[in-house]
Amino acid sequence: MRFAPHATLDVMMITTIQYGDNLIYLLCRERRWTVIDPGSARAVVFALEKHGATLEQILITHPHGDHTAGVAMLKKQYACPVAGPPGDYGVDHVRHDGEIFRSAGTVIHVLGVPGHTDHDLAYYLSAQEAVFTGDTLFAAGCGRVIRGGMQTLWRSLARLQSLPDSTLVYGGHDYTLDNLEFAAVMFPHHDAIRERLDTARRLIDNGRSCLPSTIAEEKRTNPFLLCRDLEAFRRLRTRKDGW
Numbered sequence: 001m002r003f004a005p006h007a008t009l010d011v012m013m014i015t016t017i018q019y020g021d022n023l024i025y026l027l028c029r030e031r032r033w034t035v036i037d038p039g040s041a042r043a044v045v046f047a048l049e050k051h052g053a054t055l056e057q058i059l060i061t062h063p064h065g066d067h068t069a070g071v072a073m074l075k076k077q078y079a080c081p082v083a084g085p086p087g088d089y090g091v092d093h094v095r096h097d098g099e100i101f102r103s104a105g106t107v108i109h110v111l112g113v114p115g116h117t118d119h120d121l122a123y124y125l126s127a128q129e130a131v132f133t134g135d136t137l138f139a140a141g142c143g144r145v146i147r148g149g150m151q152t153l154w155r156s157l158a159r160l161q162s163l164p165d166s167t168l169v170y171g172g173h174d175y176t177l178d179n180l181e182f183a184a185v186m187f188p189h190h191d192a193i194r195e196r197l198d199t200a201r202r203l204i205d206n207g208r209s210c211l212p213s214t215i216a217e218e219k220r221t222n223p224f225l226l227c228r229d230l231e232a233f234r235r236l237r238t239r240k241d242g243w
């Protein structure tokens with residue numbers, strides 16, 4: 001378990017909790033705390049106790065166990081509601097594409113970005129220019145197609161690319177180095193990918209995180225966003241599945 005330093009954006013504090021392979025995000029503004037994808041309750045409780053804080057809401061991007069394992073215990077401990085896509089993980093408020101609601105003291109836009117599953121959601125904080133993309137978009141990568149279909153994921157990635165370039169991207173896992181090594185093999189003459197890989201290696205060697213990235217950076221160096229058409233995307237995603 002590793003806690004990244006806090007980032008303050010428009011007085012929004014975003015704490016990243018690395019738990020195994022997963023990234024759990026704690027959002028706080030005006031002393032209102034929200035967690036996104038608590039794959040572990042213990043890690044979240046530990047972080048909240050450090051701040052003497054209580055949880056107001058749980059947000060889920062998609063109902064896979066590694067993103068929801070902490071829901072039941074957190075819900076019991078803090079008596080807080082759970083919002084997210086449909087599923088049997090304890091959701092109280094099913095959220096849909098296009099909805100706007102308040103959480104963590106800010107306005108959150110729900111973006112339907114299926115493809116990894118049938119019902120993936122991303123949460124876009126317009127005031128803070130930050131998006132939480134679950135397993136749809138990662139730094140230099142994207143999720144596997146488990147249920148949604150290649151074309152569906154392709155469209156969802158296009159949708160995320162239409163956010164402002166400066167938007168900070170917080171994915172559900174940090175596979176950045178592996179993703180960039182794959183990208184460098186697939187696009188061997190792409191200078192920006194090579195530079196990003198070198199930067200990522202340097203950051204990791206110094207014990208620092210490669211996240212968050214930005215939409216601009218993803219558009220420039222994410223191999224899946226560089227695909228010109230659906231067929232190229234399908235081929236690349238299939239190659240990555242066997243990588």
Ligand SMILES: [Zn+2]
Pocket residue numbers: 062064116135
């Ligand atoms: Zn998943």
